[in-house]
Amino acid sequence: MHPNNQKTKIFLDSGDPAETKQALSVLGFLDGQTTNPSLIAKNPQTAGRKFLKEELLDFYRGVVKEVSSLIPEGSVSIEVYADNSTSAEEMLKQAREFNAWIPNFHIKYPTTTQGLKAAEISIKEGLRVNMTLVFSQAQAAAVYAATKGAKKGDVFISPFVGRLDDRGENGMDLIKNILKMFEQGDGHVEVLSASIRSLEHVIKTFELGADIITAPLKVLKEWKTSNKQTAVSNKLKPIPYQKIDLNRPWQEYDIQHELTDKGLEKFASDWNALIV
């Protein structure tokens, strides 16, 4: 039984082990942590610093190792560097290196054609993946199809709720729609509610019964001290459910989404800004 009687596992969204320690002391547990290049750039120890490429990777490895030692039973997501010209082979090379960093990792790949190719191979190699920058049901269907055969727990999918809200669409609807679509599947993909900005997002994620949520420390603290049980409905534009067959080859789904492209650029530019 989960320490908080929740079906949904709780992850911290942060690139700073000091926050892992705080989250552990506030909550008393943590099921995992997600990192990404922008979160590493927000780590106070990178402030005002420039790194050589290798030094930056060493820094990332240090962060991840420390987080892993704090939550050895949890999952730690490590994101590959990818811009719009990075090939699947280049992503895989990074993922295989992460294998030497810590035992309890999920590799974050972008949900693009190259990222999906890398994920398909990673699963065959026995690695775990967390497919990020997900903004549509079609992308979720492609993740499902590309990772078929994986064990439950080996594949996470991260729909970015807050970034859809930012442009007036109800991001929580995407979580709801993906969960509904996955009811026709074999359950091998776990839905991880990401880009969480508020307590409302947390409560709604629990209501929907998503497998995992990752949230910033500030939001986790708010949740811990709040008695709120029910989410209020918002005024954002609903995202309609689409009927999508999960049994097609992944290459056949229309996975293009402008927020995925923008998100990829932002991750790459935040990372590159740290490099000399």
Ligand code: G3P
């Ligand atoms: O979990 C993904 C997250 O780090 C992105 O959050 O707030 O930049 O959209 P945000």
